Amino acid sequence: MPWPPFQTYWPSGMLWRFSAAQFNRHEHPIGCTIRRSVISRKGSATLLRHIFSIFILLLLTPVAYGQCDDINNEVWAAAACTKVKTFPSPDQSAHPTLMIVLHGDAPLHPPDYQYRLAQTIASNSKNLIAVGMLRPGYSDPEGRTSDGVKGNAVGDNYDQPRVDQIAKAIQKLKSVHQASHTILAGHSGGAAITGNLIARYPELVDHAVIVSCPCDINQWRRGMYKLTQKPIFEGNLQTESPIDHVDKVPVNTKITLIAGESDVVAPPALTRQYFEALQTTGKHPELKLVDGGHDIFTSPAVVRVLLKAVDDKSLKKQ
Known part of the structure; x- marks a missing residue:
């Protein structure tokens, strides 16, 4: 007709x-x-x-x-769908604390430990929304994939496009959950992204918890080449390192740096150098060296720091 x-x-x-x-x-x-x-x-x-x-x-x-409208499992922002898992604590107010948890480079397996850590913190806290976030281009064990390009996990995927995608997703989550304040916790490559993000988006995060950080990317790559002898780590990259942007980090952003004393992947010297660089620009970071190697993100020592961050009344905003 x-x-x-x-x-x-x-x-x-x-x-x-x-x-x-x-x-x-x-x-x-x-x-x-x-x-x-x-x-x-x-x-x-x-x-x-x-x-x-x-x-x-x-x-x-x-x-x-x-196709990306389930805010508890995915965030549509910056024309990209970023996968998440959301864990609310038992007690909620109109303005909860928001915690975002970022995984590391995970070159050998699809990451999901960011979800487990977020769930642990939420179940032991009050007035918290904890969100485990899947970095751009990564897939988790359930087969969910965030939009974006994963990269080669050799220091090449902490750059502006990835940082922007994560920052825009956090902005969306802050707005949806009406957060009183925001904590960003990142491990390894996620720690490098966290360091870059607090410099690029100075008002977005109130407390950054940076764990096992390769905070000087090319120095970290040189160490990885010595450790593995893999050609993929040879030479410098044109990329962004947190240590290059310490002057852009706001003074009022609380920063907690944690490194494993026996970490050979991201040696504690890299974290200490970032700590000292922040101090030279008038910032007041906290440095904690804990027992363990690189995979300390879900350890009791880090969990205690994150639980304390949730209860930090000095950061709360209304």
Whole structure:
């Protein structure tokens, strides 16, 4: 059945006419009405290409957003869908604390320890929303994948696009949950992202907990090359290191640095250098050296620090 006469005026005020042969449907996909008539052959192909391009641009973004609208499991921000898992504490107020937990590079397996840590902190806290976040391009053991490019996990994926995607997702979560204040905890590569993020987005995070950090990326790569003899760690990268941006970190951002005393992957010397660089620019970071190697993020020592951060009344904002 041919569709009845339709017409539409686009924002420009121009009236477009299409033939019934070219549009044999009752309703336009985006709800516009179009008057049935005949387009002259001259220029019709070009005109239709432009119209269909507009239709595609209008349709694609809502469809993508519609597939990323479960805020407890995914966040649509910066035109990207970032996967999360959300764990609320038993007691909630209108303005809870928000904690974001970032995993490391996880070169050998899909990461999920950020979820376990977030759940542990939430179940032992009050008035907290703890969110384990899956970094751009990564997949978790359930097969969920955040938008973005994972990279090679050799210091190449702590750059501006990844930091921006994570920061925009945190901004969205802060708004949705009406957070009183925000804690960002990152491990290893996630710690490097945390250091870069608090410099690039100075008002976003109130307390950064940076654990096992390769805070000088190229120095860390040189150490990894000596440790592994893998060519992928040879040479310098054009990338961003937290130690290069300490002057941009605001004085009022609380920073807790934690390193394992026997860590050979991200030696504590890298954390200490970042600590000293922050001090030279007037910041007041806290440095903790704990027993253990690189994989200390879920250790009791780190859990105690995170639980204390949740209870820190001095950071709360209304």
